[in-house]
Amino acid sequence: MxxxxxxxxxxxxxxxxxxxxxxxxxxxxxxxxxxxxxxxxxxxQLTQVAKLIDVSKCIGCKACQSACIEWNDTDPEIEHNVGSYDNPHDLTPEMFTLMRFTEWDNPETGDLEWLIRKDGCMHCADPGCLKACPAPGAIVQYS
Structure with missing residues (x-):
């Protein structure tokens, strides 16, 4: 025992x-x-930062999304989205910036257009997305 x-x-x-x-x-x-x-x-010490995204100047390259992953050293899960340019599907604790795309049939022109929206945090005082964006004036930071 x-x-x-x-x-x-x-x-x-x-x-x-x-x-x-x-x-x-x-x-x-x-x-x-x-x-x-x-x-x-x-x-x-907190610094007030304002970051503005002008989606009319955005070219949809997702450089900001990739730069955010590298800048913050995160490892988001890779997803497989069929028929969508959105990847990943949503923000996560490992994904701080996400470019969302919506296809829209413009009734005035009859053209199919992409509407682009940037979802994400605004926590970086020195954002990697700002440095990586190739479109002049698409991301502007004010402090």
Whole structure:
């Protein structure tokens, strides 16, 4: 007959040495709110950024979409969409920028046109999509 080992308790665990001498104030705040009640919360410098996309100048090359993946070092899942230029299908935690395309039959001209829309975050202070876009003035950043 085999006995189950006794569960570890506070009395049987080895003592924990004080680590605060090796940590900075930010480390203590991140690890435990109870140890750092008297320390100020770390401040974060936020820069207000406005990024405007002029879809009338967009050529639909998806360079911004590819640049965003590389710039943010993400690895979105590759999808297979038959009959659609949209790939991937939607934004994901690994896909921050997505160019959406809609085919539209223009009643005035009778032509089939693509309507392009850029979906995505606006979090980059130095966006890769802005640098990769080959269409002059399609993406403009104001700070």
């Amino acid at each position: 085999t006995l189950a080992p006794e569960p570890l308790t506070a009395a049987s665990n080895p003592p924990v040495e004080a680590l605060e001498a090796n940590l900075g104030p930010g480390d203590v705040i991140r690890r435990s709110a109870t140890l750092a009640a008297d320390l100020p919360a770390p401040t974060r």
